Amino acid sequence: MQNVLLILFGSFLVGVAYNFFLIPHEILSSGLSGVAIMFGLITPLNTGVVNLLLNLPLLIIGLIKLGKRFISYTILAVAAISFSLYAIPIVEVSTEPVLSALFGGVMTGVGIGMIFRSSGSSGGFDIIAMLLTKKKDFPLGSILTAMNAVVVLASGFIFSWDAALNTMIAIYATGKVVDMIHTNHVKLTLMIITAKGEEVKEKLLANLYRGVTMMNGEGAYTGEGRAVLVTVITRYQLTDVKRMIHDADPGAFVNVTQTVEVVGSFHRAS
Template sequence: MDDLARKHQNMAKISAAILYGICVSIALNFFWEEGGVYASGITGFAQFIHTVTGRFMPFTLSTSLMIFLLNVPLFIIAWFKIGHHFTIYTFIAVVFSSIMVQIMPLTQLTTNPIICAIFGGVINGFGTGTALKNDISTGGLDIIGIVLRKKTGRSVGTINIIFNVILVFAAGFIFGWEHALYSILSIFVNGKVIDMVYTRQQKMQVMIITDNPKVVIQMIQDEMRRGITIVHDVEGAYNREEKTMLFTVISRFEMHDLEAVMKKADDHAFVSITEAVKIMGHFYEAKIK
C-alpha cells in the first residue's frame, strides 16, 4: 500500500513538473515576449540577459539556456537546505521548462502589454503554485523563497515580489520604464496567483465549540498533527449548557482535512475559521524531502 501511495505521489510530482513547463512556455512565448514584459524570478533574469546580449554584444544567449544555467547553483542550495527528492523533481521541472520554452513557437495572440502582463502572470503563477503544492519547485526564486520562508515566515509569493522589484528596475533603467511598469503588474499577478494555488503557507485560526472535546482532540492530533489549546467550562448563551472551546492553527491546505475530522468526531460542533495575520512560536510543517 505504501509503495502504491509513493508511486502515485511521484507521478503527481512529475505531472506537476510537466504542467509547469507547459505553463511557463505559454506565458513566455504567447504573452511576455510578445508584449515586451519581463517575467518574475530566474525566467525574467534569463529574458534580461537574452535582451542585453542581443542588443549590446556580438552573440545572443537564449532565454531557455539561461533558465537552466542560472538554476544550477540553486540546485546545490536546494540539495543541502531543502531535500534531495525535492531537488531531483525541481531539476526535472527546470529541464522540461527550458526545453518547452525552446521548442514552443512564438505566437502573437495580442501585443497589448496589459493583457500580456496579466495573462502571462496568471498562467505562470498557476503552474508555479501547482508545482509548489506538490512539494517541488520551479527553481530560481522558489528555492530562495522556501529557504527564507523557513526563517522569516513570509509567503513565497511575497518573497517573489520583493526580489523581482530589483530586476524590474534594472530592466526599466536600460530598456524603458513603460514596459517595466507592465512587468511589475505581471509579477504582482504572478505572486498573488501563486499564493492562491499554493495554500500550504497560509495559516488559519480555528475555534471549535464542542461537547466531545476528547474525541475531537484525539482525531486532530492523530490525523493532522496540530497542537490544541483547551478552554474549559464555556457556557452557551442560548441553552446555558457547558461546553469546551478548542483553539488550533492549521494551513489553508488542511481545511478539507479539518472538515473531514470534524464530521467524524463531532458533526454538531460549532467551528469558526479565520485567517491568521501572523503566527509567532512553533508551527509544525511537514519537512520537504
C-alpha cells in the same frame, strides 16, 4: 506519477506564457526566470539555457540543504520550464502589451500553481529565500517581494518604464492566480502523538522542509511514554505528510487544525 505529470504540464504552460505573451513585449516574469528573460532579450543566449544555468548552482545547494522530495520536484520543474523555453518558438500572439502582460501573468500563475500543488517550485528566488530564512529569521514573503522589486526596476532601466509597469501587471496577476490555485497561505498545524518519535522526526526532516518541535508526553490511561511532535505545513502538503507519518508509525495519532496566523519564520527549523 500524478505529481510528475502536473509539473510537466504546468511547466509547459509557463513556457507558452513566456514565449507567446511576455517575451515578445519585453515583459519580465517574477523570480529568477524574469532575470533569465532579461538576459535572453539583451544577449544572443536562449532564455531556456540562461534559466537553467542561473538555477543550476541553487539546485545543487538546495539538494544539500532543503528537503529531498521538494528539491527533486523543483529540479524537474526547472528542467521542464527551461526545455519549454528553448523548444517553443517566440510568437507575438497579441500586439497589445497590457493584455499580453495580463494574460501571460495569468497563464504563468496557472502553471506555477500546478507545480506548487505538486509539492515543487519553479526554483530561482524561492530557493534563495528558503535558504536565507533557514539561516536568518527573515519573513519569506518580504524577501520574495524585495527580489521581485529588483526585477521590476531592472526592467525599467534596461527596457522602458512602460515595460516595467507591464512587468508589475504580469507579476501581480501571477501571484493572484497562484494563490487561487495553490492556496499556499492556508496553513495547518499538526500534532503527532507517537511511540516512534525518532522515526517520525527523521522521516519528516528528511522529506519536508519545515521545522518540527518535539516534546515528551505520557499516556494518561496507559502511563506509557509518547513523543509529541508539532509542525506547521501548507494545505497541499497534508497528503504527503500523512503518508510519511504512516510509513514511520502506522499507529500514530495525528490531530490536524487550521492555523489562523503564523508569527516568525515559517520555514525556520525549531
